[in-house]
Amino acid sequence: MLRRILWLLMGLILSHTSIANDPFDKARRQAIAQTPAEKQDRAPSQACHPTHSTLFPQTAFAQIQVIGVLQHKTDWQLMLFSENQVSLAKAGDVIAAEHIQIEKIGKQHIDFLRWDNDPHCKATTPFQLKF
Structure with a gap:
């Protein structure tokens, strides 16, 4: 029983880190691509x-x-x-x-x-x- 809980926790931890660092996530890619454009709009004009x-x-x-x-x-x-x-x-x-x-x-x-x-x-x- 304890072994199953440990495997479940390990699975949750590993799956969370892989989702958080997914380089192919399109939503995250768009957020990163918009960051330099927002900085450029804030430049003094x-x-x-x-x-x-x-x-x-x-x-x-x-x-x-x-x-x-x-x-x-x-x-x-x-x-x-x-x-x-x-x-x-x-x-x-x-x-x-x-x-x-x-x-x-x-x-x-x-x-x-x-x-x-x-x-x-x-x-x-x-x-x-x-x-």
Whole structure:
């Protein structure tokens, strides 16, 4: 009788630890995948642009390289590379630690907006990157 109880307890203990550490549990995998995104949303952002996430928030704009431009019908996307990471950006996205906004993506150039330190968020400095 005592032996059966011990086997039952051992079975419960072992089954609990295998369930708690299951690497193939889809619910746990999704919870882990959402954690970095939540941290990125909590990053400090300027009040001059909408509160969507910033691409490469810890990287200076000068360190980000443009790999290419993609066009799908009328939708343009920009391929950016920094620190062994490739990301796609579209018009309206904010990139880099300086919070530079992509205004327009074209075949020959990309238009950016640099937000100036203005309390009313109306002063921007436009600049262009030509290929």
